[in-house]
Structures are given as C-alpha cells and as structure tokens.
Amino acid sequence: MSEHASWAAITAEDPDHSQWYVDRFRGLAAExxxxxxxxxxxDALLPRGSRVLDAGCGPGRVGGALHRAGHHVTGVDGDPVLVAAAEVDHPGPRWLVDDLTTFDLGETFDGIVCAGNVITFVEPALRRDALTRLLAHLEPGGRMAIGFGDHRGYGFAEFRADAAATGWAEDLLLSTWDLRPFTPDAGFLVALLRPAAAGGSPGPR
Incomplete structure (x- = not known):
C-alpha cells in the first residue's frame, strides 16, 4: 500500500483502520x-452561531468543538465508521455520510473547515472535484480553512493551483493552526480561502 493512498484504498486493504483511527483520538482525548x-x-474567523461545514469530519473532534463553542455544525465524511463515532462522541452537530467529491447538501455555510489531511486522502484525479463541491457549499462572503502536511504526496504548489483553478482565492497562508506564518520550507499548510468572486488575493500564477 502506498503511503499516499486514498482513504478508501487504505480502509479497503485494512478494514480495521477506521476503528483504529477512532480509538486513537478517543485515547488522546482521555489523556x-x-x-x-x-x-x-x-471559531476566531466566524461570528458566534455561524453555520459551519466540517468537511471530512472523521470522528467529529473539530466539529464537536465548534458546536460546543456555539456554532451550528454539519459534518460530512465518506467513512460510516467515523461518522458513527462522531454521533456517539460528539452529539449535537448533524453528522452525514457522503462523498466530498460529489456531495450536494442543498445549502451553503458561513464557514468550512477541512482539517486532518482530508484533501490528501481524496483520489488525486478527484481533488479538483472536491474543491469545486466545497466552494458550492460556501456563502459568497465565507471562508474555508484547509490544512494538510507535505508528507502525503500533494504538493502545496499543486494544491494552490488546484484551488485557484476551481474558483478559490487566498486570504492567508499559515504553517500551523496556531497562526505561525507560512514559509518556503514549511512542512504543513493551513490555507484560508474565500470564493474568488468575493475578492481576495489571487492564487499562484
């Protein structure tokens, strides 16, 4: 199995992987x-009580925290084992099983979070589809925070080009979720993006 395999390929080869992932974060929380x-x-990006989409929500730790902070959260993930764990461990948000490359919830959100290397677990040929579907679910004045590491085979320059090609504009690039600046040698990217049509800096040319 390639270290850069999609989540679907990883779980197809190892049916216990999803439960291992759930147990890992339950253990960390217990510690x-x-x-x-x-x-x-x-939370810092949004007014209290905003509608937030947790894209690739996994077992719900990010969306659960945002719900506890007072936001209205919908979480979407393609793995039913992870979504079932989110329902148990983080009641309150709406948790849905759906494919980020094709989903259509028929509504838009004030903000989107896509954490935990989620975009790198999408099949490479479908990453632009996922970015397109995410944009379709964001209010014109909203923003998305998306983060992943460079160890997953999706280069930051490639991602930025994909984002620009699918209608996203860059507001800010960081190297951590705790607001450290993005540098050329950074091993992690947190990109704050908005719809290009709503203004903002263009992506790479």
Whole structure:
C-alpha cells in the first residue's frame, strides 16, 4: 500500500483502520490532549452561531468543538465508521455520510473547515472535484480553512493551483493552526480561502 493512498484504498486493504483511527483520538482525548487547535482558529474567523461545514469530519473532534463553542455544525465524511463515532462522541452537530467529491447538501455555510489531511486522502484525479463541491457549499462572503502536511504526496504548489483553478482565492497562508506564518520550507499548510468572486488575493500564477 502506498503511503499516499486514498482513504478508501487504505480502509479497503485494512478494514480495521477506521476503528483504529477512532480509538486513537478517543485515547488522546482521555489523556487530556489538546485536540481543539483547528476549531479555535475557525471559531476566531466566524461570528458566534455561524453555520459551519466540517468537511471530512472523521470522528467529529473539530466539529464537536465548534458546536460546543456555539456554532451550528454539519459534518460530512465518506467513512460510516467515523461518522458513527462522531454521533456517539460528539452529539449535537448533524453528522452525514457522503462523498466530498460529489456531495450536494442543498445549502451553503458561513464557514468550512477541512482539517486532518482530508484533501490528501481524496483520489488525486478527484481533488479538483472536491474543491469545486466545497466552494458550492460556501456563502459568497465565507471562508474555508484547509490544512494538510507535505508528507502525503500533494504538493502545496499543486494544491494552490488546484484551488485557484476551481474558483478559490487566498486570504492567508499559515504553517500551523496556531497562526505561525507560512514559509518556503514549511512542512504543513493551513490555507484560508474565500470564493474568488468575493475578492481576495489571487492564487499562484
């Protein structure tokens, strides 16, 4: 199995992987680990009570934290094991099983968070489809916070080009969820994006 395999390929080869992932974060939570860094950044971007889409919500730690902060959260993930865990561990948000490359919830959100390397687990040929579907679910004045590491085979320049090609504009690039500046040697990217039609800086040329 390639280290850059999609989530679907990983779970097809190892049916226990999803439960391992759930148990990993339940263990970290039980140990008192700080698991809310992504949610803190997103909360700072939005007025209290905003509608937030947690795209690739996994077992719900980010969306759960945003719900506890007072936001109205919908989480979407293609893995039913992870969504079932979110329903148990983080009641309150609406948790849905759906494919980020094709989903259509028929509504838009004030903000979107896509954390945990989610975009890198999408099949490479479908990443622009996912970015297109995410844009379709965002209010014109909204923003998306999306983060992933460079160890997953999706280069930052390639991602930025894909985002620009699918109608996203860059507001700010960071190297961590705790607001450290993005640098050329950064191993992680947190991109704050908005619809290009709503203004903002263009992507790479």
């Amino acid at each position: 008192g680990a700080d698991l809310d860094g992504e949610a803190r950044l997103v």
